[in-house]
Amino acid sequence: MNTVATAVSARAKKLSQRRKYELLTRGLGWDTTYQPMDKAFPFDTFEGIKIHDWDKWEDPFRLTMDAYWKYQGEKERKLYAIIDAFQQNNGQFNVSDARYINTLKLFLTGISMAEYASHHGFALAGRNLRGVSARIACQMQAIDELRHAQTQVHTISQYNKFFNGMHNPAYMHDRVWYLSVPKSYFEDAMTAGPFEYITAISFSFEYVLTNLLFMPFMSGAAFNGDMATVTFGFSAQSDESRHMTLGLEVVKFLLEQDPGNVPIVQKWLDKWFWRGYRLLTLVAMMMDYMLPRRVMSWAEGWEEYFEKNGGALFNDLARYGIRMPKYHDVARKEKTRLSHEAWGIFYNYTHAANFHTWVPEPKEMDWLSQKYPDTFDKLYRPRLEYWREQQKAGKRFYNKTLPLLCQVCQIPMGFTEPDDPTKICYRETEYKGDKYHFCSDGCKDIFNDEPEKYVRSWLPVHQIYQGNCFRPGTDPTAPGFEPLKEVLQYYGFHDGMDNGEFLDSPDRYNWEKWTSKSAVAGDRP
Amino acid sequence: MAVEIKTTSVEPLRETFSNVAERLGGDKPASRYQEATYDLQPTTNFHYHPLWDADRELYDQRRTKIVMADWYTLLDPRQYYYGAYTITRSRQQETMEKNLKFVEERGLLSSLPDAERERLVYALVPLRHEEWGANTNNCYITAFGWGTALTQATMFATMDRLGLAQYLGRFGLLLDGNTGESLDRAKQLWLEDPAWQGLRQLVEKLFVTKDWFELFVAQNLVLDGLLHPLVFERFEFQFSRRNGPTLSLLVDFMTQWFAETSRWVDAVIKRVVEESPTNAEQLAAWIADWRQQVNVALTSYAEAIFGAEEGAVQLAEVGEAFAKRLAKLGLKAGAQ
Amino acid sequence: MADSVFIAFQTNDETRPIIESIIADNPKAVVNRMPAMVKIDCPNRLVVRRQSIEARIGREYDLGELTINLVSLSGNIDEDDDAFILHWD
Numbered sequence: 001m002n003t004v005a006t007a008v009s010a011r012a013k014k015l016s017q018r019r020k021y022e023l024l025t026r027g028l029g030w031d032t033t034y035q036p037m038d039k040a041f042p043f044d045t046f047e048g049i050k051i052h053d054w055d056k057w058e059d060p061f062r063l064t065m066d067a068y069w070k071y072q073g074e075k076e077r078k079l080y081a082i083i084d085a086f087q088q089n090n091g092q093f094n095v096s097d098a099r100y101i102n103t104l105k106l107f108l109t110g111i112s113m114a115e116y117a118s119h120h121g122f123a124l125a126g127r128n129l130r131g132v133s134a135r136i137a138c139q140m141q142a143i144d145e146l147r148h149a150q151t152q153v154h155t156i157s158q159y160n161k162f163f164n165g166m167h168n169p170a171y172m173h174d175r176v177w178y179l180s181v182p183k184s185y186f187e188d189a190m191t192a193g194p195f196e197y198i199t200a201i202s203f204s205f206e207y208v209l210t211n212l213l214f215m216p217f218m219s220g221a222a223f224n225g226d227m228a229t230v231t232f233g234f235s236a237q238s239d240e241s242r243h244m245t246l247g248l249e250v251v252k253f254l255l256e257q258d259p260g261n262v263p264i265v266q267k268w269l270d271k272w273f274w275r276g277y278r279l280l281t282l283v284a285m286m287m288d289y290m291l292p293r294r295v296m297s298w299a300e301g302w303e304e305y306f307e308k309n310g311g312a313l314f315n316d317l318a319r320y321g322i323r324m325p326k327y328h329d330v331a332r333k334e335k336t337r338l339s340h341e342a343w344g345i346f347y348n349y350t351h352a353a354n355f356h357t358w359v360p361e362p363k364e365m366d367w368l369s370q371k372y373p374d375t376f377d378k379l380y381r382p383r384l385e386y387w388r389e390q391q392k393a394g395k396r397f398y399n400k401t402l403p404l405l406c407q408v409c410q411i412p413m414g415f416t417e418p419d420d421p422t423k424i425c426y427r428e429t430e431y432k433g434d435k436y437h438f439c440s441d442g443c444k445d446i447f448n449d450e451p452e453k454y455v456r457s458w459l460p461v462h463q464i465y466q467g468n469c470f471r472p473g474t475d476p477t478a479p480g481f482e483p484l485k486e487v488l489q490y491y492g493f494h495d496g497m498d499n500g501e502f503l504d505s506p507d508r509y510n511w512e513k514w515t516s517k518s519a520v521a522g523d524r525p
Numbered sequence: 526m527a528v529e530i531k532t533t534s535v536e537p538l539r540e541t542f543s544n545v546a547e548r549l550g551g552d553k554p555a556s557r558y559q560e561a562t563y564d565l566q567p568t569t570n571f572h573y574h575p576l577w578d579a580d581r582e583l584y585d586q587r588r589t590k591i592v593m594a595d596w597y598t599l600l601d602p603r604q605y606y607y608g609a610y611t612i613t614r615s616r617q618q619e620t621m622e623k624n625l626k627f628v629e630e631r632g633l634l635s636s637l638p639d640a641e642r643e644r645l646v647y648a649l650v651p652l653r654h655e656e657w658g659a660n661t662n663n664c665y666i667t668a669f670g671w672g673t674a675l676t677q678a679t680m681f682a683t684m685d686r687l688g689l690a691q692y693l694g695r696f697g698l699l700l701d702g703n704t705g706e707s708l709d710r711a712k713q714l715w716l717e718d719p720a721w722q723g724l725r726q727l728v729e730k731l732f733v734t735k736d737w738f739e740l741f742v743a744q745n746l747v748l749d750g751l752l753h754p755l756v757f758e759r760f761e762f763q764f765s766r767r768n769g770p771t772l773s774l775l776v777d778f779m780t781q782w783f784a785e786t787s788r789w790v791d792a793v794i795k796r797v798v799e800e801s802p803t804n805a806e807q808l809a810a811w812i813a814d815w816r817q818q819v820n821v822a823l824t825s826y827a828e829a830i831f832g833a834e835e836g837a838v839q840l841a842e843v844g845e846a847f848a849k850r851l852a853k854l855g856l857k858a859g860a861q
Numbered sequence: 862m863a864d865s866v867f868i869a870f871q872t873n874d875e876t877r878p879i880i881e882s883i884i885a886d887n888p889k890a891v892v893n894r895m896p897a898m899v900k901i902d903c904p905n906r907l908v909v910r911r912q913s914i915e916a917r918i919g920r921e922y923d924l925g926e927l928t929i930n931l932v933s934l935s936g937n938i939d940e941d942d943d944a945f946i947l948h949w950d
Contacts, residue, residue, distance in 0.1 A: 012635065012702040016942050017925070023705045024694040027712050028657040032729045040732040043577045060938040061928065065688035066618045071929055073615020076608040090535065116565050116673075120584075123668040123680065127661065128577075136687060139664060143680050147607040150561035153542075154608075157560055161537035168543040170564045184572040187583055191575040211933050215869065215898070218932075222897035230897050234871045237932040245938055295896060309935045312864030316937070316949050458572045492543065514535045 021062035026055065029132040041130040047193040050258035054131030057253050060245040068140060072147070072239075079151060079235045086228040087158045096224040096292040098163075098511035098519040099502055103217075103290045104156050104229065105165040105355040110182045110282060111213070112152035113173035117186035118201055119145035125194040134253075137246045138198065144239040148232075155232045162514075163507050165354040165498040172354055175469070176491050177460035178282075178346075180410045184457060185279050189272075191453070195254065196268050202247030204272035204325075208313065210240060211305040213283050220291045248313075255320040262321050271449070273325030274442035278409035281342045288339035288368065289360060292521070297371035299335040307332065327442040330418045336372050337421050340380040345414040347387065348399035352484070354493060356502035359388040361520055379421055396501045400484070402461045407436040407454055408443035415439045431455065548597070561606035563597055565673040588669050589738035591797060591804055596672030598800075602792045603785065610681045614688070621778045625695055633771040634699040641768055642700050648760055648830040650697040650711035651721055655752070656690035658728035662744040669737045678789060682745065685782060696775060720829035723822035724752075730818070738797075742808060743815040745790045750850065751819050753783045755843045760830055791854055798855045809857055820844070863905035866936030866947040870899050876930045882913035898932050907936070909945040 015023070032040050044051075063071075085091075095101065122142035129135050153169070160166050173179050189200040218233035251269075254261045284298035296304075306328075314324045343357070350357040360368065365384065368376045390397050403412035417425045427438040431451045438444040447454045463469050467476060470486045488495045497506050508519040539546070541555035544564045549555060571582045581587060586596075593599070605613070628634055634642065663683040670676045697707035714721050727748070734740045757779040765773050798805045820840070828836035851857070868883070870876040876899070883901055884890055890903040901907065914922045924945045936947030 012629065012632075013704065015698070015703050017923075018941060020698075023698065023708060024691045027708055028653060028690055028694075030654060030712070030716060032732065033716075034726040034729040035733050040729065046576070060940060061925070062940075063925070065684060065691050066622065067925055068684070069611055069614040069618045069688070071925065072611045075929060076611050080608055093535075113565075113567075117567070119680075120566075120668070123664060123676075123683075126683070127664040127668045132657075135661075135664075139660075139683055139687070142664075142667070143607065143684055146677060146680055147611075149565065150607050153560055153565075154557055157541070160542060161539055162535070164538070167539060170567070171544055174567050174569050180570075180572070183567070183570075187572045191573040191577075191583055193576060207935075211935075215895075215900075215933060219896045219898060234898065234930075234932055238871075238928050238930060241931045241934050242928060244934065248937065308865070309867065312866070312949055313935065315864055453573050453576075456573045458570045463570075510538075 017062055021059065021064055024064055025059075025133055025136060027132075029130070037130065041128065043128040044130055044194055047195050048264055049193075049195045049254060049261050051131065051254075052257055054134065056256065057131055057133045058249055059133050059137060060249060061242050063140065063242075072144075075235050075238065076147075076151075079231055080154075082231045083151075083155055083158075083228055086155075091226075091228055092159050092162050093515050094225045094227075097517070097521040098507050099290065099356070099358060100224045100226065100292050101159060101163045101507065102165070102355040102357075102502070103220075103286050104159050104226075105163075106282060106286060106290070107217075107229075108152060108156045108160075108166045109169045109172045109176070109354055110179055112149050112156070113170055113179075114182040114186050115145050115148040115152065116170075117183070117190065119143070119149060121186065121190040121197050121201060124190060125197050128194040134250075137249075138194075141202070141239075141243050141246060144243070147239065148236045151232045151236065155228045158228065162510070164494065164505070165356070165507075167494075167498075168492045171492045176352075176354060177349075177405075177464075178353060178411075180458060180460050181282065182279060184410050185275055188275065188453075195250075198247070198250045199254070199265060199268045200272040200275070202243060203251045204247075204269060205276045206240060207244045207247035208273065208306070208310050209276045209280060210244070211309065212280055212301050214240060215305065216287055216296050216301045217283065220287065220293070220295045223293045223295050224291055251317070251322075252320070255317075255322065266322055267449070269322065270326040271446050274327055274440075274446065275409065277331050278411060278439075278443070281338055281411060284339035285342040285346065288371075289343045289357075292364075294364075294367060297368075298339045299371065302331070302335045326445070327440070330440065330442065333418045334415070336375045337379070337416060340368075340372070340376065341414050341416065342411075344380070344383065345403070345412050348397070349403065349412070351398045351500050352488065352491075354491070354498045356500060356505050356507065358502040358520070359384050359391065375421065391501065391503065396504070398500075402464060404437055405459050405461050406439035406443050407457055407459065408438060408446050409440075410457065410459060411439060413437065413439050556604065558601075558604035558606050558609065562600070562673050562677065566671070566676070584671060586671050588671070589736050590807055591738040593672075593797065593800055593804075597674045599672065599675045599793050599796055601674065601678045601789050603789055605678060605681055607677075614685075617778060617781065618688075621692065624774045624777065625699070628771055628775060629699055634696070634775075635702055637768060637771075641764075644764070644830075645772070646697065646700055646707045646710055647714065648756070648764075649693060650700070650707055651715040651718075652756065653690040653693035653697075653708075653711065654715045655724060655728055656686050656693060658731060659744055659749070660684075660686035660690065662731050662740050666737045666741050670741075675793065678793075679741070682786065685786070689779060689782070692775075692778060699775075718829075720825040723825050727818055727822035739811050742794070742811045743819075745786075746794060747812060747815040747847075748819050749783070749790075750787070750847050751816075751823060751840075751843050753779070754846065755823065755827060755839060756830075757783065759839050759843065763831070787850075791850070794856070795854045805855070812851065812856060816844075816847075864949045865902045865904050866907050866934070866949060867900055867902045868907060868909070868934045868947060869901070869932040871930045871932055872897055872899055873930060878917035879909070879914055879927070879930075881917060883907065883909055886910050886913055900933075903947075905950065906946065906948040908947075911943050 031037055119142050122138045122145060126135050126139035126142050156166060173183060189197045214233055214237050218230055221229040221233060251265060254265050287298045287301060346353060347357045365381055387397055405412055413424060413426060415425050417423045425440055427441060427444040429436050429444060429447060436447060438447065464487055469490045471490050474486055493499055502508055511519045540552050542560060545555045545559050546552040548563055567584060575583055660683050663679045663686060666679040667676045667683055670679060694708060697711060701707040715725055731740060731743055734743060757776045761772050761776050798808060823840055827840045831839050870880060880899055884892065887903050887907050890901050890907060893900045911922055911924055927945060934947060936949055939946040
C-alpha cells in the first residue's frame with residue numbers, strides 16, 4: 001500500500017463547483033506585456049463602457065468545458081434520436097394541417113438564419129472582450145447558437161422534402177424583403193461594439209423578449225403535432241436559459257462597474273427593446289394567425305412574459321437607476337393590434353414572400369374575436385371577410401405596389417398611431433438633405449441617435465427600385481421585362497409554389513392528396 | 526387479422542436544399558454535415574458598416590491575403606457539425622474523467638517525489654495559458670474568417686482549446702491536492718520565468734496578428750505542430766519512462782485530440798495550396814516566418830524541460846517530423 | 862404584492878421528480894401545465910434543492926443537470942452545490 005499517496009489523497013480538498021470553476025477559469029488570462037493590452041483587445045473601449053474589475057463578473061451556471069461537452073452531448077443524442085424517428089415515420093404529416101408548415105418556413109428562413117448571425121456576434125464578443133469569464137460565456141453562447149441554426153436546419157430538412165418555400169434558407173435570408181427585418185436587426189447589433197452586442201442580444205432579446213418567441217411557439221408546435229420542432233425548440237431553450245442568465249449578468253455587471261455606464265446601458269435598453277419588439281411582430285402574427293391550433297394569443301403572451309415577468313425584472317433593476325424601456329407603453333397599446341396589422345401586411349405581399357397566407361376559417365375568427373374583444377370584430381374581421389369573398393370570387397387580392405419601409409425596423413409602414421388604431425403612423429426625419437421614414441417614434445429615435453449608421457440600411461424596396469435585386473445579366477430594358485418576376489428569381493423563388501395564397505398552393509394540393517385530410521382542418525375534429 | 530400494407534408511398538418533392546443540391550451536382554440525399562455547413566454564412570446585402578472596421582463589410586473576404594474561389598471547399602474531413610462534434614467530445618471527456626478520477630483516488634500524481642511533481646508543474650501547467658491563447662486565436666478566426674466550412678471548425682477548435690486549458694489546470698489541482706497553488710505558481714512562471722517568455726511573447730504576437738488565415742497557419746499548423754508533439758509525445762515519453770504511465774493516461778486526450786485535429790488542419794492547408802500558386806507562395810512565406818519565430822520561442826522552453834543539449838535534440842527532431850508533414854501538404858519545409 | 866420568479870421545464874420523466882421537489886419545497890409555487898412544458902411561478906423566491914431531488918430519484922444528482930430539461934427562467938440566480946435559487950430582492 002502506498003501510504004504517501006493515501007495521505008496526500010486524504011488531504012486533497014473536495015472542491016465545490018464554484019471553486020473548481022474559478023480555479024480553472026479565472027486565472028487563464030493575463031495582462032499582456034510584450035504587446036499593449038489595447039492592441040490585443042482593441043474593440044472593447046470605444047463604446048465608453050468602463051470596466052474596473054473583470055473578476056466581479058459572476059457566472060451563474062459555471063460550466064467548465066468538460067461539463068459542457070457532457071450535457072450538450074447528451075442533449076444532442078436525445079434530439080437526433082427524435083429527429084431520426086420523426087423522419088422514419090413521416091412525422092411531417094402528423095401536424096394539425098398544412099397551413100402550420102408556413103410557420104416553419106418563416107422560422108427556418110427568419111429565425112434559424114438569425115441564430116447563425118447570433119453565433120457570429122458572440123464569436124466577435126468572445127474574442128473582443130478582455131475579461132476571461134465574460135469571453136468564455138460568450139464563446140459558449142457562440143457555439144450554442146451555431147447548434148441552434150444547425151439543429152433547426154436538420155429538423156426542418158424533412159419538411160423541406162415535402163413542402164415548398166424553405167428550400168434555400170440562407171440565400172433567401174440575404175435577399176427576401178421581409179427577411180431584412182431579422183437580418184438587419186442582428187447586423188445592427190454585430191456592427192456595434194461588444195458591450196452593446198451582448199446587451200442587445202443577451203439581455204434585451206434573450207432575457208426580456210425571447211420567452212415570447214420560444215415558449216408559446218414551442219408549446220404551439222406541440223399542440224399542432226410537430227414533435228420534431230418541439231424537441232429542437234425545447235432543447236434550444238435549455239441553452240437559452242443559460243443565455244438569459246448571461247444577459248442579466250451582463251447588465252448588472254455593467255451597471256455595477258461604473259456609474260458612467262448607467263446612461264449608456266439605459267440608452268441601449270431603450271433601443272434594443274424597441275428593435276426586438278418590432279422583430280417580434282413576426283412572432284405575433286405566427287401565434288395569432290399561423291398556428292391552426294392556438295395556445296395563447298400574442299396579447300396574452302405579451303402580458304405574461306413582458307408586462308408581468310419583464311416588469312418584475314425592471315423593478316429589480318430600479319436600484320441601479322434603470323427604468324422601463326422607452327415606449328413600452330406603446331407596445332402595451334399595440335398588443336391588441338400588432339398581429340392583425342402584420343397579417344394584413346403579409347396578406348397583401350404574400351406573392352413576394354416564401355410562405356403562404358390565408359384568411360382564417362370562421363371558427364378561427366371567433367377565437368380572435370374572443371381574444372381581442374375590443375379590436376378584432378370592429379377593425380379586422382370586416383377586412384378579412386371582404387378578402388375571403390374576393391378570393392372566393394377568384395379575385396384574391398395582392399398588392400402590386402411596393403410598400404414604403406421603415407428605415408430602422410424595415411417593416412412596411414402598416415402600423416397605426418398609438419392612440420388611433422385607424423390611422424397609419426408615419427414619422428419622418430430629414431438628414432443631410434434626404435428624408436427618412438419611420439413606422440414609430442421608437443424607430444425614429446433610434447435613427448436620430450445614429451443617423452450615419454442607419455442611412456446605410458439595405459432597404460429591400462429601395463434596392464429593387466435601384467435595380468439591385470435582379471440576377472446578374474438581367475436587362476430591365478428588354479421587351480416584356482417584368483420586374484416582379486425578376487425579383488422573385490433573384491430571391492431564388494419557384495414562383496407559384498413558394499409564394500402566394502395558401503388555398504391556391506401546391507402545398508395544399510399535395511397535403512390533401514397525400515394525407516386525405518383537409519388542409520385547413522385546424523381545430524375541427 | 527388483416528394487415529393493411531400501404532402500397533402507395535409518398536414521393537418527396539426534393540431530397541435536399543437547393544443550395545446543397547447545386548453543390549452536389551443534382552438533387553440527391555445529402556449528409557447532415559453538408560446540410561448544416563454549406564452556405565450558412567451570409568454573403569451579401571449587408572446593412573451598416575461595422576463601428577470597429579468602418580472600411581469593410583461585416584463579413585468580408587478581404588480580411589486575409591488568401592484568395593479562394595470557393596471557401597466551402599475547405600471541408601472538415603471529420604465532418605463535424607455541432608451534434609457530431611459534441612457527441613464525440615462527450616465520449617472523450619467521459620474517458621478523461623475516469624482517468625482523472627483514477628489518478629486522483631490513488632494519489633498517483635500527488636505521491637510523486639517533490640522534484641518530479643515540480644517538473645510537471647513547470648513543464649505542463651503554464652501551458653494552460655498558451656492553450657487559452659490558442660482559444661483566443663481560434664475565436665478570432667471564427668469571428669473574422671469567411672465561410673461556415675472553416676469557421677465552424679475553428680469554433681469547435683476554440684472550445685477544444687478551452688477544454689485543453691482546463692484539463693491542464695486539472696493536472697495542477699491533482700498535483701497540489703486541490704489548493705490551486707500550482708496554478709498560481711504556473712501563472713508566475715508564464716509571466717516571469719525566462720524559459721517561458723519566448724512562448725508568451727509569441728502568443729502575444731499572435732494576439733495582434735490581423736490576417737486571420739495567417740493566424741490559422743501560425744497557431745494551428747506551426748505552433749501546434751511543433752509544441753504539441755514536443756510536450757505531449759516527447760516530454761510525456763521521457764517522463765513516463767522514469768515515473769510510470771500515469772502521465773500517459775492523463776495526456777491521452779491531448780494526443781488523440783492532436784492527431785484528430787491535425788487531419789483537419791492538413792486538409793485545409795492542402796486545399797489552399799492546391800487552389801493557386803499565389804496561395805502556395807503566401808503560405809510558404811508565412812510558414813517560414815512563423816517556424817523561425819516558434820523555434821526561437823521554444824528553444825529555452827525545450828532546454829528547460831529536457832536539459833540543455835537534449836532540448837535542442839528534441840526540438841530538432843520535432844522540426845524534422847514537421848518538415849515531413851509539410852512536404853506531404855505540398856509545401857516546402859521553410860526555415861529551420 | 863411581491864413580483865414572481867419562474868422556472869419552466871420540458872414535461873418528461875426526468876423532470877417529474879424535479880417538479881415534485883419544487884412543489885414540496887415552495888409552498889407558494891403555482892404550477893401551470895402547458896403543452897409539452899410546465900411553468901412554475903412563485904412570489905419573490907423559488908428554491909430547487911439537490912437533496913429533495915435525490916430523495917425522489919434515489920441517486921446522486923448534480924444541479925448542473927437541471928439545464929438538460931430547462932426551458933426558461935426568470936429572476937436573479939444564486940447557485941451552489943446544494944441549491945439553485947431564483948429570487949427578486
